[in-house]
Amino acid sequence: MKNQYRKILFLTGAGISAESGLATFRSENGLWNNHRVEDVATIDAYYKNPDYVHDFYNNMKPELWNAKPNPAHLAITRLQKEYPAEINIVTQNVDTLHEKAGSKNIYHIHGQINQAVCMNCRHVLETWGDVSSETICENCQVQGMMKPNIVFFGENLLYMDKVEDLLRTSDLFVSVGTSGVVFPAASFVQTAKYYGADTVELNLEATSNNFYFDKHIMGKAGTTLPKFVEELLSDIKNS
Ligand code: APR
Numbered sequence: 148m149k150n151q152y153r154k155i156l157f158l159t160g161a162g163i164s165a166e167s168g169l170a171t172f173r174s175e176n177g178l179w180n181n182h183r184v185e186d187v188a189t190i191d192a193y194y195k196n197p198d199y200v201h202d203f204y205n206n207m208k209p210e211l212w213n214a215k216p217n218p219a220h221l222a223i224t225r226l227q228k229e230y231p232a233e234i235n236i237v238t239q240n241v242d243t244l245h246e247k248a249g250s251k252n253i254y255h256i257h258g259q260i261n262q263a264v265c266m267n268c269r270h271v272l273e274t275w276g277d278v279s280s281e282t283i284c285e286n287c288q289v290q291g292m293m294k295p296n297i298v299f300f301g302e303n304l305l306y307m308d309k310v311e312d313l314l315r316t317s318d319l320f321v322s323v324g325t326s327g328v329v330f331p332a333a334s335f336v337q338t339a340k341y342y343g344a345d346t347v348e349l350n351l352e353a354t355s356n357n358f359y360f361d362k363h364i365m366g367k368a369g370t371t372l373p374k375f376v377e378e379l380l381s382d383i384k385n386s
Contacts, residue, residue, distance in 0.1 A: 148345050148362065149318070150386035152232050152379075156317035156344070157223055158335055159238045159245070162324020162351060166217040166369040167244055169210070173326050190299045197280045197294070204260060204295040205277040211242045211260050212275050219323065219368035220248035222376040227251060229380055235313050237306070239325060239332050241297055254306040256332065262296035265289065271296055304331065314338040321375075322348045324368050327356035336360060349375060 161171035172179050179187070186192055187203040227234045227250055235252040236245055241260040245253045263278040264271050270286035272278070272293060282293040298304055314320070320339035327333045336359040340346050348360040349371050357363070364371045 148347075150382045152319040152345075154313075154317045155226070155230070155232055155234045155319045155321065156313045156339065157234070157236045157238075158320070158322045158325060158332065159236060159240060160323070160325025160332075161240060162326075163219045163368050163372075164214070164217075164240055164242050164244050165324065165351075166219065166367060167214045167242075169214055169242055169244075171324075173328070185300070188297065188299050190301050193294060193299060201277070201279045201295065204297060205279075208260055208275050208277075214242060214244060214247075216244045216248035217369045219372040220244050220250065222373040224249045225373075226376045226379065230383065235317070237310055237313065237332075237335070239329070254309055256298070256304040256306055256310060258295070258297040258305060260295075260297070263293045264296040265292050266294055267292040307331075310335070311338075314344075315342045317342075318344050320344040320346045322346075322350070322356070322360070323372060324350060325354070326350075327354040347375070 165171055170179060172184060182203060187200055193200045223236060236250055237254045237256055238245060239257045241258055243259065243261060261275050262271050262273055265284040265287060267284060267289040268287040270284055272285060278293050278295065280291045283290045284293060314335055317339060320336060322336060333356060336346050336356055340359050346360045347362045349364045349368055351367060364375060
C-alpha cells in the first residue's frame with residue numbers, strides 16, 4: 148500500500164446499501180425481494196412477460212426512493228471532497244444512494260431503477276413513476292418499447308469503455324460489498340491488479356475473489372469504510 152494515490156476507483160455492490168435497509172441479491176434464501184433473479188432480471192423473462200418484469204421494478208421504486216445513504220456512501224463522498232486525487236465510483240447497484248450521498252463520477256454499469264430505455268430509439272427516460280408496456284416513448288412516440296434501464300443477464304454492461312479506462316489508469320482499486328460472483332464486474336479486480344493498482348476488499352464475509360486483493364477488511368461497510376477513508380486521509384497528512 149502507498150501513502151498517497153493519484154486515482155482511486157471504487158467498485159460497489161449491494162452490500163454497501165445493506166445498512167440503508169436494501170436487500171442484497173445472494174442472501175441466505177437466494178431470492179431478491181422474494182423473486183428469483185432469473186425470473187425478473189433476464190431479457191428472456193422481459194420478452195416473455197414484460198409487465199411482470201415492469202411491475203417488479205415499479206414495486207421496488209418507492210423503497211429505493213425513500214432509502215437514505217448510510218455512513219459507507221457518505222465516506223466516499225468525504226474522500227472525494229478531501230483527498231487530492233481523481234476518485235470514481237463504478238456501481239453494480241441500481242439504487243441512487245451514491246447520488247443522494249453527494250458523490251460524483253458515478254457509473255451505474257447495471258443501470259438505474261429510476262430510468263427506462265426505449266428499445267426503438269435508445270432514449271433514456273428518467274422517472275420514479277411506473278413504466279409499462281403501455282408507456283409511450285417521449286422521444287420517438289413509439290408505444291410499448293420502453294424497458295427498465297436495468298442491465299439484464301445476457302445484456303452488455305453500460306459505461307464499459309469508461310470502466311476499462313479507469314481499470315487501466317487507477318492506482319487504488321477498492322471493492323465494497325460485492326460477492327464477486329457476477330461477471331464481468333467480478334473480473335475488474337484482476338484487470339486493476341494487472342495494471343499495477345493496489346487492491347482492497349471491504350466486505351461482510353470472504354468472497355470468491357479473495358486471491359486478487361492485497362488487503363481484506365471484513366465487517367459492515369458502514370463501519371469499515373469510514374475508518375478506511377480516515378486512514379487514507381491521515382496517510383496523506385503524515386506523508
Ligand atoms: N457491509 C459490507 N458487505 C456486506 C454487507 C454490509 N453491511 N451486507 C452484505 N454484504 C456483502 C455480502 O456478504 C455479499 O458478499 O455484500 C455482498 C453482496 O453480494 P450480492 O448480494 O451478490 O450483491 P452484488 O455482489 O452486488 O451482486 C452483483 O448480481 O444479481 C446481480 O445485477 C445484480 O448487481 C447485482 C450483481
